[in-house]
Amino acid sequence: MSVFKYEKDSDGIVTITMDQTGPVNAMNDEYDQAMRATVDRLESEQGMTGVVIASAKKTFFAGGDLNGLVAVEPGNEGEYFRGVEDIKSVLRRMEKLPVPVVAAINGAAMGGGFEICLCCNHRVLWNNKAAQVGLPEVTLGLLPGGGGVVRMTNLLGIQNAMPYLLEGKRVGGEEALKAGLVDELVDDLADLVPAAKRWILANKDNENAAVQPWDRKGHKIPGGGSNSPQIAGLIGIGAAMLRQKTRGLLPAPEYIMNIMVEAGRLDFDTALRIEGRHFANLVTTPQAKNMISTFFFGMNKVNGGGSRPKDIERKKVTKVGILGAGMMGQGIAYSSAMAGIQVVLKDMSQEAADKGKAYTDRLLSKRVEKGRMDEAKKAAVLDLITPTDKLEDLQGCDLIIEAVFENMELKHKVTKETEGYLAADGVWGSNTSSLPITRLAEASSKPENFIGIHFFSPVDKMPLVEIICGEKTSDETLALAFDYTQQIRKTPIVVNDSVGFYTSRTIGTQLSEATQILTEGVHPARIENGSKAIGMPAGAFTLMDEIGYELSVTLRKSHLEMGLVKADDDKTPDATALTLWLVEQGRIGRKAGKGIFDWSEGGKKLSAEVTEKYYRPDVEMDQQDLQDRLLFRPVIESIKCLEEGVLRTFEDGNIGSIMGIGAPAWTGGYLQFVNTYGVQRFVERCNELAAQFGPRFAPPQMAVEKAAKGELFS
Secondary structure, three states: OOOEEEEEOOOOEEEEEEOOOOOOOOEOHHHHHHHHHHHHHHHHOOOOOEEEEEEOOOOOEOOEOHHHHHOOOOOOHHHHHHHHHHHHHHHHHHHOOOOOEEEEEOOOEEOHHHHHHHOOOEEEEEOOOOOEEEOHHHHHOOOOOOOHHHHHHHHHOHHHHHHHHHOOOEEEHHHHHHHOOOOEEEOOHHHHHHHHHHHHHHOOOOOOOOOOHHHOOOOOOOOOOOOOHHHHHHHHHHHHHHHHHHOOOOHHHHHHHHHHHHHOOOOHHHHHHHHHHHHHHHOOOHHHHHHHHHHHHHHHHHHOOOOOOOOOOOOOOOEEEEEOOOHHHHHHHHHHHHOOOEEEEEOOOHHHHHHHHHHHHHHHHHHHHOOOOOHHHHHHHHHOEEEEOOHHHHOOEEEEEEOOOOOHHHHHHHHHHHHHHEEEEEEEEEOOOOOOHHHHHHHOOOHHHEEEEEEOOOOOOOOEEEEEEOOOOOHHHHHHHHHHHHHOOOEEEEEEOOOOOOHHHHHHHHHHHHHHHHHOOOOHHHHHHHHHHOOOOOOHHHHHHHHOOHHHHHHHHHHHHOOOOOHHHOOOHHHHHHHHHHHHOOOOEHHHOEOOEEEEOOEEEEOHHHHHHHOOOOOOOOHHHHHHHHHHHHHHHHHHHHHOOOEOOHHHHHHHHHHHHOOOHHHOOOOHHHHHHOHHHHHHHHHHHHHHHOHHHOOOHHHHHHHHHOOOOO
């Protein structure tokens, strides 16, 4: 029995209801067989007036089989291309049926799912937030390989198709209708298939109803083809902007742009073949494999609770207390209130607490201005935040998060003062970026209820939360922290205790390496550009100036005084000395208007003082060595974190490095990078760097062992 249900009604309309094995419909072997058999039957059907493609799942169609994609190895592109073309030929046959075909879209139709819809003559969408359409393949390092690039270009035109193809934009409801991605909306799900049938019956005398726009005589791409003067100029500008954005590190957007250009000047079927060849080549690239591994499989595992303790009932936080209404505290308050949680925002004075709440007011006002929220919703969110200077207002909190200065003594003080206001079995969380949770928990009467909840700045924009377990943190405490993180719509990773945990410890090695290279005499512009060349979201020195230098000096001093680190442990002492010099000179970062850059309202420029002090024109450094030093330091540190048990899972390491500290997307995260670079090759390159630049580049033992066994990180 086919997983595609086939029903023909008295009007001659055939309804195909996709209902594959498992929770979703997807482009796999089962789909291929079912779709092929269905199209064969439709082509031979007598008395047929139209076809409706529907789904029995909550999701209309989930897309392609990514397990199959990542299994394609270099050298097999030709065979894979032929397979892709065979699958696409079936869809081409469907869109050339002599009767109109209508997609009845009852849920998300992404990637391959929307490509099926694009093969239909009419698309009816359920007007519900759960029903969205789009081609998000580019976010996985891929391109729509089932005809999506060519059809979207022919449907919308090159300019209008760009956001959906180059950015993976997803839309639903009125936005999808306005853009031309769908043709009709229905508010009642029960009316979806009937609406599709009504359109077929209403257009039974329309000879164009069964012919796709690109198959009609005289079809012209909306806005003009690739050779039209206006579009040719747009392509040139777009290509330059794309290169500036991707820095040549992400092949997928460039492949997509090339296909769009070809679709704008070649016949439809030739353009489809070009798309297929690009797709077959792309799936074998390390960038695609890395991004699929992390952004799909890894993200699903993390968000699915892979690091959450099992068999503990999920809970919702109803009241959260936040200690400190500064930059971090006010961001946590905003994120919590947006999730419908009652917030007590406590600071030393009522004025400071009110100022912290005003931050949420400003963010909500911007949402209202952009039409993303109404005044009533804004007022409801603001009403959830109680700014206060009174400890007793914290009474009954399920969770209290301290966001005070990075000082052990101060954090101990606020713990003792406020812990008693927690509800029974309430959890205490510290938003520390580096101080060990086990040491912080020494001030707690219930260390088993104490945990680290490390947010990233700015909290309202950064999607990651690093949850840190101390030696005595209970599974119940971890579970609640995990649930709260997801409740406020952020992604949680879970790590074990250490100085700097995972994210701060890892980004620190990269930034210290950049500073170390500067002390060796390399021009700061080369280092800044080299860091951007490997895919860092911002140049290393720009990032350092943004963070500021006082905190790192203060933390290092504190860590030394507490015996958490030793002076001899410093792997880049020259870099440390440079940071101290910057602070002594008042060059503490952007907030002071000067750091490694001089900052002004007009922008920034490298400091002549810094350049003159450190740059030596006679120093030469190979560009590949420079870039590898900046990339390999955090990769090595990530492996050490996994080796030492600071990282609990491979996936947490990858997601944490990308979403928390800006690891280049093309790497798939600092651990995944090693797999496609080649573990043995990585070990060899580490040894080369160690011989030239010092033992900090020596390969971790875990990498050496995996290389010897021919194993990958997982």
